[in-house]
Amino acid sequence: MDGMAGTSSRVTWAVNLSAFILVVLWVLPTVGLLISSFRDRDQISASGWWTALSASEQNIQIRAAAPDEAQPEGSLWVIEGEVAEGGREVTAFGVNSRRPVEFAPGEVADRNGVAVTVTDTGAYRIAYPEKPEGSRGLRLFVTTVEPPRFTLENYETVLFSEGIGRSFLNTFTVTIPATVIPILIAAFAAYALAWMEFPGRALLIAVVVGLLVVPLQMALIPLLKLHNSIGIGKAYFGIWMAHTGFGLPLAIYLLRNYIAGLPKEVIESARVDGATDFDIFRRIVLPLSFPALASFAIFQFLWVWNDLLIATVFLGNNEDQLVMTGRLRELLGSRGGDWEILAASAFVSIAVPILVFFSMQRYLVRGLLAGSVKGG
Incomplete structure (x- = not known):
């Protein structure tokens, strides 16, 4: 009888554990879907739902303003703008697609004589040694830290x-x-x-x-x-x-x-x-x-x-x-x-x-x- 009682106890534990695992397997995807429904497209593309409460790192690519919009500043022609909005912090940037995190915020990147700087707040500055021409701006590769953010726009x-x-x-x-x-x-x-x-x-x-x-x-x-x-x-x-x-x-x-x-x-x-x-x-x-x-x-x-x-x-x-x-x-x-x-x-x-x-x-x-x- 003792052996039967022990066997019954083990079976009960096995059944309860199996039921718990099944419940978790069913609930987890639902929870993930619910969390994702309050996130925007960029967040969903950059990180999983389980990171929704923590800051996430994103790699973005932007094109700066066109060279013909440069304004004179002393002997230089300068373009200024923003690469990140909404309180995102910049952790690295680059001017080459092969090395997108080559420079730290505040450093000066030299691209064919053009000085490029991106601050940790997302402001960029491009200084041309002489008046530039053209309608296509430089490509900037920026790594930002995205704070947790939820939205009702999806609903x-x-x-x-x-x-x-x-x-x-x-x-x-x-x-x-x-x-x-x-x-x-x-x-x-x-x-x-x-x-x-x-x-x-x-x-x-x-x-x-x-x-x-x-x-x-x-x-x-x-x-x-x-x-x-x-x-x-x-x-x-x-x-x-x-x-x-x-x-x-x-x-x-x-x-x-x-x-x-x-x-x-x-x-x-x-x-x-x-x-x-x-x-x-x-x-x-x-x-x-x-x-x-x-x-x-x-x-x-x-x-x-x-x-x-x-x-x-x-x-x-x-x-x-x-x-x-x-x-x-x-x-x-x-x-x-x-x-x-x-x-x-x-x-x-x-x-x-x-x-x-x-x-x-x-x-x-x-x-x-x-x-x-x-x-x-």
Whole structure:
């Protein structure tokens, strides 16, 4: 018994440690994305999010003012300007791309007889021995220390960009019916497969399980052709039906397992009292199945809200019907290189799903365990 107790303790520690590692692996990227959403493009490009609270070193390249803007100063012609703004401190500079940190602040760099000086505050001075000509200034390579800085400009860009409000409403227009419709259909189907006797019931259950592994991408184009042929292509009703079709197998499977695990005595007692199947379903099964209904509603809502593929195929890029994910994709541009906008967009888009999840998460585990434990 002592050996068994020791083994159980070690297993418990292993399980807890594994769970902790999984939580850390999930939380760290989210924390990094959140921090990055408050940083500007230069900071994201120069350093990682874990350095956000410390000063970071950046190498920048600027071109000084054009030589023909030089002003006389004694026997010299001088150009003055700033290479760094916002309180950044210069730690080194150079006038050659091969040696960008050759000189310390305050030192004089000689480039073909031209004296170049950059101070630690970012002010530069270029002295020509005679009046220069030309429209291209010298290139200066400067290393600066960037103090920690956070900004709300990324969120302002996302939240107040043109069309974002309409896209937000369009996403609700797609998501709410696409969540409610499959739940209604699946609830009836699950009750029938769990408690009603009819020919082919086992075959239908097998078909539902088989549909769970059918790749979504295989059905997109055939289904779109069908929608176009019957006149519901590129319309909200079409995308509702698409999400309903793709969500029904999981919904029926999940709800059927839960409803089949309900106490048999309650169902039989209701039938003895003369209740019809519809009465049993409405008055007994639906109230008792709320955890399973809520758990599927969470999954379906998250899936539809974050969807881009199905929205692009069945709605397209119509400005009046563009959903949130499509709008954020356009905001990023064709190359998607605006990482600061991407980070802010991620948290804007997940705000509603997080609210839905935490408001219904207490039902999630009960719904996922549907049918796993039978009563005595």
